Amino acid sequence: MNEVLFDVALTAYILAAAASIGSLVGRRDQLGWIALLLIQAGWACHTVAVILRGVELRRLPFMTIPEVISLVIWAVVLFDLWAERRGRVRALSAFVLPVVLVLGLGLPSGLRAALDAPVRSGWIAVHVALILIGLAALVLNFGGAIMYLLQERQLKAKRAGTVYRRLPALETLDRLTVATLTAGFPFLTVGLLLGLLSARRAWGSVITFDPLALFSLCMWVVYAVILVGRAMGHWRGRRAAYFSIAGFCVLLATLSAGAFLTGRHGS
Amino acid sequence: MSARGILFVAGLSHRTAPVELREQLALEEDKIREILADLAGRGLLDEVMILSTCNRVEVYGVAAVPGEARSAAFGRLGTHRGLAWRDLEPLLYTVTGDDAALHAFRVAASLDSMVLGEPQILGQVKDAFALAQSAGAAGPVLHALMSQAFSAAKRVRSETEVGRLAVSISYAAVELARKIFEGLAGKAVLLVGAGEMSELAARHLVDQGALPLYVTNRTWSRAQELARGLGGIPIPFDQMPATLGMVDIVITSTAAPEPIVTAVHARAALAARRGRPLFFIDIGVPRNVEAAVNDVENVFCYDVDDLRSVVEANLKERQREAVRAQALLEREVAKFAQRLQDLEVVPTIVSLRDKLEAIRRAELQRALGRLPAADEETRRVMESLSQSIVNKMLHAPMVKLKDSSRAGHGRRWTEMISELFGLRGPNRPVSGE
Numbered sequence: 040m041n042e043v044l045f046d047v048a049l050t051a052y053i054l055a056a057a058a059s060i061g062s063l064v065g066r067r068d069q070l071g072w073i074a075l076l077l078i079q080a081g082w083a084c085h086t087v088a089v090i091l092r093g094v095e096l097r098r099l100p101f102m103t104i105p106e107v108i109s110l111v112i113w114a115v116v117l118f119d120l121w122a123e124r125r126g127r128v129r130a131l132s133a134f135v136l137p138v139v140l141v142l143g144l145g146l147p148s149g150l151r152a153a154l155d156a157p158v159r160s161g162w163i164a165v166h167v168a169l170i171l172i173g174l175a176a177l178v179l180n181f182g183g184a185i186m187y188l189l190q191e192r193q194l195k196a197k198r199a200g201t202v203y204r205r206l207p208a209l210e211t212l213d214r215l216t217v218a219t220l221t222a223g224f225p226f227l228t229v230g231l232l233l234g235l236l237s238a239r240r241a242w243g244s245v246i247t248f249d250p251l252a253l254f255s256l257c258m259w260v261v262y263a264v265i266l267v268g269r270a271m272g273h274w275r276g277r278r279a280a281y282f283s284i285a286g287f288c289v290l291l292a293t294l295s296a297g298a299f300l301t302g303r304h305g306s
Numbered sequence: 307m308s309a310r311g312i313l314f315v316a317g318l319s320h321r322t323a324p325v326e327l328r329e330q331l332a333l334e335e336d337k338i339r340e341i342l343a344d345l346a347g348r349g350l351l352d353e354v355m356i357l358s359t360c361n362r363v364e365v366y367g368v369a370a371v372p373g374e375a376r377s378a379a380f381g382r383l384g385t386h387r388g389l390a391w392r393d394l395e396p397l398l399y400t401v402t403g404d405d406a407a408l409h410a411f412r413v414a415a416s417l418d419s420m421v422l423g424e425p426q427i428l429g430q431v432k433d434a435f436a437l438a439q440s441a442g443a444a445g446p447v448l449h450a451l452m453s454q455a456f457s458a459a460k461r462v463r464s465e466t467e468v469g470r471l472a473v474s475i476s477y478a479a480v481e482l483a484r485k486i487f488e489g490l491a492g493k494a495v496l497l498v499g500a501g502e503m504s505e506l507a508a509r510h511l512v513d514q515g516a517l518p519l520y521v522t523n524r525t526w527s528r529a530q531e532l533a534r535g536l537g538g539i540p541i542p543f544d545q546m547p548a549t550l551g552m553v554d555i556v557i558t559s560t561a562a563p564e565p566i567v568t569a570v571h572a573r574a575a576l577a578a579r580r581g582r583p584l585f586f587i588d589i590g591v592p593r594n595v596e597a598a599v600n601d602v603e604n605v606f607c608y609d610v611d612d613l614r615s616v617v618e619a620n621l622k623e624r625q626r627e628a629v630r631a632q633a634l635l636e637r638e639v640a641k642f643a644q645r646l647q648d649l650e651v652v653p654t655i656v657s658l659r660d661k662l663e664a665i666r667r668a669e670l671q672r673a674l675g676r677l678p679a680a681d682e683e684t685r686r687v688m689e690s691l692s693q694s695i696v697n698k699m700l701h702a703p704m705v706k707l708k709d710s711s712r713a714g715h716g717r718r719w720t721e722m723i724s725e726l727f728g729l730r731g732p733n734r735p736v737s738g739e
Contacts (some may be wrong), residue, residue: 068465194485194630195600197612198619203485209583210488275581276604 041095042089045109049143051081052116054231056136063133074132075123082116089113099164105237107167108294111257113138114175118219122179128215134182142178142294164236169230170255177290179261183215184283191277213276216283217269224266231259262288263281309351313447313646315409316370316380316400317364330387331363334559335437342383342441351375353445355438355452356383357413357428362529366410368447385635407451409583411635414455415462416469422624423469428519446652465634466627471620476507478616479587479608480514483555486585486606491515494553494718498522498546499560500532501704504589507557508536508590520553522546524560547571551578557587558594569598572605587613647716653706654720657729659700666692 048150055077062070089110093100101110119135133181186206193203206212239251265282268274318328322391333341338356343566353368356379363383369516380398381391401409411419435452438444444452447487463469472478480490487493493516497508500523512519519538523529526542541549550556550571560566567586575584588595588608593609600607608616670692674680680688703723710719724731 190485194606197608197615204467206485208484208488209486214488249345272580276583278603 040206041088041092044091048081048085048088049140051084052112052136052139052143055081055132056140059130059133063130063263071130075120078116078120078132078136082113082120085109085113085116085241101164101167101171107171108142110171111174111178112143114172115139115178118175118179119182122215128183128207128211130186131179131182131206131215132233134185135179136183138178166230166233169226169233173223173225173227173230173232173295174290176226178285180216180219180223180283181287181290183219184210184280184287187212187216188277188284191280203294209276212215213272213279216279220262220266220283222261227259227262233256250296251293254289254296258286258289258293261289280306311368311370311390311447312372313366313368313398313406313451314402315364315366315377315406316372316376316398317357317362317419318394318397318399319362319364321418322399325360327351327389328360328363331383332360333358333363333383333386337386338434338437338545339441341379341386341677342438344384344441345379346441346443348378351443353448354379354443355434355448357431357434359427360604362413362418364413365405366448368445372400374398376627378404388505397518404639404643407454407639408635410451411455411458411638412632413641414452415459415631415635417462417628417631417635421473421629422621423473425463425469428456431459432456437461445651447646450649451642454642454645457660458635462631462634466631468624468627468631471623473617473620473624475589475610475613475617476503476510478613478620479507479556480556482587482606482608482613482616484512484586486583487554489515492517492553494518494520496520496546496549496553497532497536497538498556498566498720499524499559499590499593500510500528501559501589504557504559504587505532505536507589508538511555511557512537516555520549520550544618550575550584553584554582555585555587557589559589560594562590562594563592565596567595567599569596571603572602573600576602577603589613615639644712647711648708650716651711654723654729655704655707657704658703658723658727661729662696662700666696693714 055074058070058074058077061067064076069302089100092106096173101107115135116139120134123131187209190203190212194209234252234255238249265274265279266284268282269279295300307540318331320328328455333356338358341355344355345351350371351367351369355366356373357364357366359488365376365379365383367375367379376398377391377395380394383389384391384394409418414428416423416425416427433454435444435448438448440709467690472481483490483493490511491514493511495511495516495518497504497519519533519536520541521529521533521536521538522541522543522545523532524543526540529540531544532538546566550567551574556567558567571584576582581604583604586595586599588607588609591610595607597607597610597644599605670688673688674685677684707716707719707723710716
């Protein structure tokens with residue numbers, strides 16, 4: 040049942056992505072509204088799917104990598120809705136939803152094939168949950184960075200391109216990327232730290248070869264560097280946006296390492 | 307509504323008449339009121355409204371013979387300004403029926419304006435209608451037309467971008483600033499030099515909350531004078547480069563033969579601002595800001611030509627949107643035609659309902675008089691019983707009347723029903739909604 044609901048949610052997200060891109064490029068407000076409705080409906084389905092999965096499997100529904108990705112998507116969509124409504128970052132879904140879909144399309148099969156994970160302590164659940172929130176914020180960070188670059192390019196080129204009018208102001212986008220980075224990073228840090236501590240207890244050593252752990256550390260370093268660069272006031276605007284995109288590439292590599300390479304995290 | 311008149315619009319506008327003539331014909335409110343009363347009194351027009359702006363003088367009316375009504379109206383308007391009817395006639399356009407409705411909607415939605423999508427016209431149409439109403443010259447048809455026109459104009463405004471994009475250089479600058487900065491509130495502006503366009507742009511920015519405004523000029527006294535006029539702070543000209551680091555938006559408009567702001571200035575300013583974006587609006591010709599400034603990261607520089615091409619792009623965009631707006635208005639015209647047809651049978655429906663209601667009340671009173679012991683419950687039941695009998699009986703004739711009017715023979719049925727039920731008078735006039 041939960042898989043079916045997840046597929047429904049994913050379909051809603053796909054349609055919403057198409058509608059919000061259409062609204063951005065074709066400049067049709069009605070499409071934007073349809074997209075918003077679809078996102079909300081999809082998110083509601085997704086929420087029920089996650090809960091049902093927990094009930095059906097009698098365990099926390101974020102113990103395998105596919106489940107984690109599913110929850111990242113869930114959180115991203117939630118943040119996206121919040122940013123569009125409260126932060127008035129128009130058109131954000133057109134950039135965030137495609138990312139969600141890239142993450143999500145590999146999932147349905149993965150969800151079904153996922154084995155019941157063996158060892159699971161409460162700490163691990165917290166470790167996963169914290170990282171999840173951090174990752175969700177970073178997906179939005181990426182969306183904001185892409186939008187920033189597009190808008191900046193159009194303003195510099197002095198051409199009022201197709202999407203120019205629909206995109207928010209540069210300052211808004213810069214604020215979005217700062218906010219998502221500063222909000223996501225602490226979660227990521229504490230989450231990874233917890234993972235490190237549990238690893239020491241479970242595997243005896245921190246420095247065992249585990250692809251997911253190694254990639255995660257890389258990702259953490261990249262984002263830490265961006266945050267410091269930002270805080271020192273060196274990187275703003277375009278440069279910060281490029282770094283955000285680089286960070287996100289590492290994030291994607293990390294997730295795929297987790298999904299496809301076998302290590303101590305299991306798959 | 308008496309015997310059904312024809313809706314028409316006759317007039318001249320920037321499309322048909324030269325500005326001198328339009329100026330001559332444009333009238334003040336009192337005169338229009340007088341002419342409206344006069345025209346309404348003559349019996350040629352059932353309803354009339356006059357729209358007089360600097361770009362158009364139009365008569366909206368309902369008349370049995372629109373041609374006659376048109377010459378009467380414009381004859382009256384012309385004599386007032388010493389213009390002969392034969393001089394006016396060739397400049398006039400006349401549209402009737404659905405075309406008149408479409409024209410009215412296009413005017414209200416600013417699709418027929420000189421500057422496509424300019425917002426004032428809707429207010430002017432509203433004023434004109436209010437004037438006609440207060441002069442007692444507007445009736446149910448114009449009322450239906452105008453309320454539909456206002457809602458159609460609102461839809462065009464919110465559903466298309468006809469009126470959204472800046473079509474003047476100074477507004478284009480403000481629009482661009484809004485794409486760089488989240489809001490203009492609290493953004494510092496520096497105005498270098500003087501000029502109509504640059505001062506206008508500064509004023510727009512200040513209107514939107516930009517603050518403080520620094521003003522500088524090569525001549526100190528001129529800087530002080532300008533600052534006073536705009537509510538800004540004068541600063542000496544040689545402090546201009548240092549001030550660049552303190553402001554978000556710079557408007558330059560000097561007659562200097564060489565650029566006064568260079569990439570070096572811009573880089574220094576950006577360092578002082580810790581990389582926060584800086585926006586140059588260069589209205590000077592030749593340019594006051596070096597072209598290389600635009601290449602500095604987070605610095606955006608638009609000169610007059612850039613702004614002009616933004617305006618042109620916006621105008622083209624408005625035209626594209628106007629096509630969509632037109633389609634929207636055509637659908638609104640169909641709705642209006644429906645409404646107009648319903649209007650034809652509304653008086654009959656109203657008097658039929660009044661008549662039945664009067665009978666119901668009287669009979670109910672009588673019945674209750676015969677039941678002095680009736681309790682509250684019984685009274686309520688009788689009340690609702692009588693009401694539902696009347697409503698059920700009214701339902702079929704009402705549906706029939708509306709259907710028949712849509713099918714084009716409303717008059718036959720209204721007469722028949724008036725005859726059958728002994729409704730008084732020909733038709734009572736309908737009051738506004």
